[in-house]
Amino acid sequence: MQTKPLRIGTRGSPLALAQAHEARNRLMAAHSLPEDMFEIVVLSTKGDRITDRALAEIGGKGLFTEEIEAQLLSGALDFAVHSSKDMPTVLPEGLTLSTFLPRADPRDAFIGRDVQKLDELPEGAVVGSASLRRQALIRRLRPDIEVVVFRGSVQTRLDKLREGQVDGTFLANAGLIRLGMEDVATEVLSVREFLPAPAQGVICIEQRADDARISELLAPINDDDTFDAVTCERAFLAALDGSCRTPIAGFARCFNERISFSGMILTPDGSKAFDIKTDSMRGEAEKIGRWAGNELRRRAGPGFFDDWS
Numbered sequence: 001m002q003t004k005p006l007r008i009g010t011r012g013s014p015l016a017l018a019q020a021h022e023a024r025n026r027l028m029a030a031h032s033l034p035e036d037m038f039e040i041v042v043l044s045t046k047g048d049r050i051t052d053r054a055l056a057e058i059g060g061k062g063l064f065t066e067e068i069e070a071q072l073l074s075g076a077l078d079f080a081v082h083s084s085k086d087m088p089t090v091l092p093e094g095l096t097l098s099t100f101l102p103r104a105d106p107r108d109a110f111i112g113r114d115v116q117k118l119d120e121l122p123e124g125a126v127v128g129s130a131s132l133r134r135q136a137l138i139r140r141l142r143p144d145i146e147v148v149v150f151r152g153s154v155q156t157r158l159d160k161l162r163e164g165q166v167d168g169t170f171l172a173n174a175g176l177i178r179l180g181m182e183d184v185a186t187e188v189l190s191v192r193e194f195l196p197a198p199a200q201g202v203i204c205i206e207q208r209a210d211d212a213r214i215s216e217l218l219a220p221i222n223d224d225d226t227f228d229a230v231t232c233e234r235a236f237l238a239a240l241d242g243s244c245r246t247p248i249a250g251f252a253r254c255f256n257e258r259i260s261f262s263g264m265i266l267t268p269d270g271s272k273a274f275d276i277k278t279d280s281m282r283g284e285a286e287k288i289g290r291w292a293g294n295e296l297r298r299r300a301g302p303g304f305f306d307d308w309s
């Protein structure tokens with residue numbers, strides 16, 4: 001019988017804490033375990049400490065994960081809870097993403113200051129986003145709008161919006177929902193018009209690949225549909241070797257035994273884009289994701305990635 005509490009690693013942002021609590025609550029429910037069987041261990045990462053520059057400028061993968069992964073590998077943590085969207089496609093040797101919780105809303109939310117909808121923004125309006133994908137998508141939809149880099153916690157961004165530094169901004173609707181702030185969204189954008197980031201809206205758990213005891217503990221809270229969808233989306237991302245400087249969008253959905261996938265790559269200015277739609281049996285989730293990534297890379301040609309990276 002387990003006596004010491006299980007140590008769950010997480011970042012300390014309100015969103016990260018909400019995610020760690022959700023994973024812990026699902027485990028407590030699945031196994032009828034008391035809260036004191038788990039200890040939530042908060043770690044600060046490089047990505048949390050750098051707030052003044054666009055993440056894309058800093059580059060480097062795993063900005064939000066390195067410190068946590070070191071503690072997993074050393075045995076100081078039993079498992080770690082993350083936003084799947086923030087996870088690099090290649091993990092350190094010995095670690096694995098074993099568990100994906102049921103996907104929350106995958107869509108992006110628009111938060112307007114004086115208008116409710118993206119369409120209603122006047123010509124020359126300013127929107128803030130730190131995400132290259134959102135910057136490129138908005139430039140493609142509304143070339144007349146000015147885009148500025150916008151970072152900080154959800155609260156900081158909303159404060160900047162209220163002060164009038166920008167006329168609008170975007171956040172993942174899942175994040176807003178997890179923070180109990182879904183009413184700040186003035187419009188939720190359909191996945192068709194504003195394709196989400198690969199793995200958006202999905203909480204995942206990372207563990208040591210050889211830790212059978214933890215694999216067994218986590219198995220009941222994994223969601224198979226989400227697992228297959230994220231496997232497909234991450235295979236797409238990996239095939240494109242998405243550096244943080246590449247705007248990439250991708251979204252997969254399971255219907256019974258099948259999985260469908262939509263993917264897109266754009267230039268940062270939104271002037272060029274390539275998209276793809278495909279579907280297959282679910283067992284091929286990883287294969288079609290990889291195929292779609294390679295296919296877009298081929299269609300875009302070698303110049304596409306070099307021009308601006």
Ligand SMILES: NCc1[nH]cc(CCC(=O)O)c1CC(=O)O
Nearest residue numbers: 083085171172174175200201202
């Ligand atoms: N890069 C930050 C990040 N990572 C995950 C989410 C939202 C929650 C999710 O997608 O699961 C966010 C904030 C945002 O994009 O608004």
